[in-house]
Amino acid sequence: MAFQNILVEQKERIACITLNRETKMNALNQATLAELNEAFTQAFTNENIGGIIITGTGSKAFVAGGDISEFAALDEHAASEMARDAHNKVFNLIENGNKPVVAAVNGFALGGGLELAMACHIRVASSNAKLGLPEVTLGLIPGYGGTQRLTRLVGKGRALEMMMTADMITAEEAYRYGLINHVVSADELLPKAEEILQKILLRAPLAVAAVITAANAASRQDVNGFETEILEFGKCFATTDMKEGVSAFLEKRKPAFKGL
Template identity: 75%
Template sequence: MVFENILSEQKGRIQYITINRESKLNALNKATLAELHVAITTGFNDEGIGGIIITGAGPKAFVAGADIAEFAALDIAGGRDMALDAQTKVFDIIENGNKPVIAAVNGFALGGGLELAMACHIRIASDNAKLGLPEVTLGLIPGYGGTQRLTRLVGRGKTLEMIMTADMISAADGYQYGLINHVVSPAELLPKAEELLNKILLRAPLAIASAIKAVNAATLPGTQGFETEIDEFSKCFGTSDLKEGVNAFLEKRKADFKGK
């Protein structure tokens, strides 16, 4: 597929996805979300890709929100379809993916942009990044999982404050609240994301996938997280990677995992 709104390239075992609508501050319109769905699912299904880094084109914005122009003609049913489509085809797929996804947040991450970053497993932000969920200034609330994921990350009180005031916070505040994993200079943003992902890629891929599933189960309604952990733990014993990891430990050498 030829992409018009994003860039997708592979370097080594890392897939780099860049939201490429710089003139629109990389706003997420319907077409961009559709392209993200294709790029992300392709990466998750490609054995040659171990993980994904998502960022925005240019220095100003990661993603400055949804494309508001698309909201004008929507009614209740249209709004529901928009939220459901985006959540199930992009945001939930990222969160529940079998490979690590890191958001490299450069500049504004507002509305749908912050929701995209929160769906990723790890968030690294440049020190000039601004984060927020300003939907109530439009008469809306976050619709791409923002109310749920932000609550899990920073707690109910801070989530309600951020959403109800619509205020932006700095990357430093985001780090303090637990929303951001690392804050670096703009020049260090992608190198830091690459460094972290490359470290993860040295670990057992099937174990990483199991860890994602088990950790996600900790906050899913109706899910027994401890049972999920036990199930995923036990599945690891059926992998060649576990045998390799144990042998490497006993033989005092680095493990060479194959994802099998």
Template identity: 70%
Template sequence: MSFQNLLIEHKGRIQYIIINRESKLNALNKATIAELHTAFYEAFHNPAVGGIILTGAGAKAFVAGADISEFAGLDVNAGRELARLGQSLVFNAIENGNKPVIAAINGFALGGGLELAMACHIRVAADSAKMGLPEVTLGLMPGYGGTQRLTQLVGKGKALEMIMTADMITATEAHQYRLVNHVTSAEELLPKAEEILNKILLRAPLAISAAITAVNAAAKDGINGFEIEMDEFGKCFKTKDLQEGISAFLQKRKPEFKGE
């Protein structure tokens, strides 16, 4: 499928999803949200894709927020539905996806852009990147999961400080706060993301998917994460990949997983 606001590139089993609205600093509008939903759905269901790297076009921005012009005239119900639809179609879909997603934060990740990066499983940032949730400067608050995911990543105190002050932080600070996993130079950003993803792609795909499910359960109210872990652990025993992993271990060779 062709997209108006995204570029799709393939490098072996890695699929790049690049938000391509450089003149708008890759801001998220409704059309881009819809295209992201389609792109991730197709990637998660494409057996040739092992994992995804999400980034922004150009050097200035990963995603510099939502398209604020689309907020004008919305009432309470429309605002709630906007947040609910975005979270359901994209942010929660990424977090709960069956394949690893790495955000390569190449520049500004603000508002919905930072929320998008936080929905990814791993975050790598260029040392020039800046991050923040500036919604309160507009009379808003984060609505795409930002209050929840930021709290899980950096803790309640730092999350409240970032949200209430609306201050931007540097990539180095984000790493110190455990908001991002790694910081690199701009030139090494994509190679680092590929390095991490290629290492993951050597592992058993179904086990990776199960691990994502179990780790996500730790943050869900009313869900016993230990039970989810035990269930997902048990399901691994019906896979051919486990048989291959055990055989390879006993034979002292590298396993060849097939996602079966």
């Protein structure tokens, strides 16, 4: 599909997906969510892509939230279906993807924007970033996984305070909370995200995917995370990359992983 609301560029083995609605503070409308589904699905299945960065156009906002103008016409059933559809097609898709996704948070990451960042595996923020879940100021709560992922990342007490007060926090506060992995200047934001991915790309791709699967299992109630780890560990022994990694270690050379 031809994208109208996002930009997708590939630099070597890294795909960069950029929210491109700067006049709307990169707000997530339904059309943008559909494009994100398509872009991430393509990136996860493209053998030439090893990792993904998601960011927003301009310096003011990563994503300032959902597009509130679309909410007015929704009733209870329609709102629930909208949230469920977004969970499955975008937020859970990203979190459960087989390749690492780094959020490069430039400016405001509010509501659905913070929820999008939290669905990613790693978060880097510019020093001017502001983060929050202000939905209660609209008589709402987060609907794209915010109540769950924020609680897992920063703990119940901090998460409840952020969501019930609707207060924004700075990038430095988010770093102290464990919500952000790194805080850098605006000029260093994308280079830092690329640096992280370039390091990951040196590792065995199937093992990286297995790490994502096992780590995600830690917060699921329907599976045993330890058993998931055991099974993923065992699966690694059926890969060519594992044999290459062990041989390289024993031969004191750098491994040449092929994702096989």
